[in-house]
Amino acid sequence: MLNKYSYYHKLGIEQITLSYIEKCEAQINPQFKAIDDIAEFNQLKVLHAMQENKLSDIHFNWNTGYGYDDIGRDAVENVYKTVFGAEDAIVRPIIVSGTHALTLMLTGILRPKQRMLSITGRPYDTLEKVIGLSKSESMSLLDIGVIYDEVPLNLEGSFDVTAIKEAMSKPTDVIYIQRSAGYAWRRGLKISEIAEVIKLVKKIAPNCIVMVDNCYGEFLDYQEPTEVGADLIAGSLIKNPGGGLALSGGYIVGKSQLIEQVAGRMTSPGIGKECGLTFGQTRPILQGLFMAPKVVSGALKGAILCAKVYETLGYKVNPSPEASRSDIIQAIEFGTPDKVISFCRGIQSASPIDSFVTPEPWAMPGYTSDVIMAAGAFVQGSSIELSADAPIRPPYIAYFQGGLTYEHSKFGVIKSLQTLQNSNLITI
Numbered sequence: 222m223l224n225k226y227s228y229y230h231k232l233g234i235e236q237i238t239l240s241y242i243e244k245c246e247a248q249i250n251p252q253f254k255a256i257d258d259i260a261e262f263n264q265l266k267v268l269h270a271m272q273e274n275k276l277s278d279i280h281f282n283w284n285t286g287y288g289y290d291d292i293g294r295d296a297v298e299n300v301y302k303t304v305f306g307a308e309d310a311i312v313r314p315i316i317v318s319g320t321h322a323l324t325l326m327l328t329g330i331l332r333p334k335q336r337m338l339s340i341t342g343r344p345y346d347t348l349e350k351v352i353g354l355s356k357s358e359s360m361s362l363l364d365i366g367v368i369y370d371e372v373p374l375n376l377e378g379s380f381d382v383t384a385i386k387e388a389m390s391k392p393t394d395v396i397y398i399q400r401s402a403g404y405a406w407r408r409g410l411k412i413s414e415i416a417e418v419i420k421l422v423k424k425i426a427p428n429c430i431v432m433v434d435n436c437y438g439e440f441l442d443y444q445e446p447t448e449v450g451a452d453l454i455a456g457s458l459i460k461n462p463g464g465g466l467a468l469s470g471g472y473i474v475g476k477s478q479l480i481e482q483v484a485g486r487m488t489s490p491g492i493g494k495e496c497g498l499t500f501g502q503t504r505p506i507l508q509g510l511f512m513a514p515k516v517v518s519g520a521l522k523g524a525i526l527c528a529k530v531y532e533t534l535g536y537k538v539n540p541s542p543e544a545s546r547s548d549i550i551q552a553i554e555f556g557t558p559d560k561v562i563s564f565c566r567g568i569q570s571a572s573p574i575d576s577f578v579t580p581e582p583w584a585m586p587g588y589t590s591d592v593i594m595a596a597g598a599f600v601q602g603s604s605i606e607l608s609a610d611a612p613i614r615p616p617y618i619a620y621f622q623g624g625l626t627y628e629h630s631k632f633g634v635i636k637s638l639q640t641l642q643n644s645n646l647i648t649i
């Protein structure tokens with residue numbers, strides 16, 4: 222009979238690499254209990270939301286044409302509303318990405334002369350063109366007369382309260398928070414920190430609207446930002462909440478009156494949420510949401526293992542293996558382009574799909590430097606599945622995330638290290 226080591230061997234892994242990883246794994250193992258507790262809590266939260274909304278087989282049917290009275294679509298949105306403790310929700314497969322969901326959230330609310338203040342520094346790369354911080358042919362927030370300012374995080378990677386207070390001495394309509402690190406060298410922000418800063422900004426300006434980019438943050442904690450005072454949050458269904466099963470889509474949840482405005486931007490003013498097809502996606506969206514707490518916990522354990530392995534090898538990693546986490550992203554600073562490229566190629570070769578493909582850096586739409594992406598996923602571009610990406614710019618940081626199971630995420634870490642060794646870039 223074949224044992225697991227024979228399969229590791231068949232998959233190109235040497236015993237010495239596996240032993241190295243499993244030694245690191247033993248050291249982080251005690252952290253897994255806390256992660257399992259959060260997964261259990263969120264599994265019950267999702268189950269409760271599905272029962273509460275009387276989910277039934279009929280909700281997996283779908284409409285055609287305008288899509289009026291689509292009860293499946295309504296059921297999906299009601300379940301999301303309950304899970305996120307929000308008043309209303311938009312959850313649609315026609316939202317093409319996280320960036321699209323965030324764009325709808327911002328453009329649905331912000332009007333000429335209103336001011337948006339990002340209190341987590343420069344937002345995620347793809348939002349630069351949405352805001353107007355880098356040029357494009359399309360109409361940006363700056364083009365329509367929105368005023369944009371930002372306050373960077375402090376040196377500890379948390380909210381800079383003094384600077385936020387000072388920035389808010391000018392009228393502020395929207396406070397923008399990015400929960401996850403994205404392509405930045407920082408940790409994700411904890412829900413407790415987000416709760417505290419929301420209290421502060423609401424005290425200064427009770428009517429300002431707090432928006433959160435929740436991408437990669439879902440189910441990392443016992444609460445979501447909407448449960449601690451955020452007015453609107455948005456994210457992608459091909460990240461955490463889609464559980465690897467949603468084929469595409471995005472969500473925006475929050476206050477009813479704000480969701481109505483965003484819905485008017487998504488379809489048309491006066492039509493809002495009443496139209497729009499689900500193309501048979503209600504079942505995978507809901508089944509994915511059901512799986513998501515467990516999937517996210519596996520990805521999180523894989524990220525911690527990745528941190529432990531590369532930190533032990535002497536690389537700077539962020540977050541550190543011991544840090545408490547608020548997203549599933551692991552950043553590793555490799556310092557040279559050949560190492561980041563080799564790391565990403567290792568992840569690609571660990572994939573169930575397109576494992577034989579060699580990824581190359583390319584100019585991805587929406588990003589300002591060339592990016593290499595390793596993504597051998599069942600759903601194209603899905604980054605809740607095992608994936609890695611790296612913008613090709615100093616100090617050459619690779620971002621590792623995902624894995625539909627912990628075992629696969631672990632295999633990704635093993636294969637990346639084996640690939641770096643095979644290219645003589647790392648010796649253990």
Ligand SMILES: *Cc1c(COP(=O)(O)O)cnc(C)c1O
Nearest residue numbers: 318319320345401403436437457
């Ligand atoms: C992924 C991500 C986005 C954008 O989502 P896409 O689906 O790639 O458009 C925005 N913000 C953060 C923090 C992200 O991680």
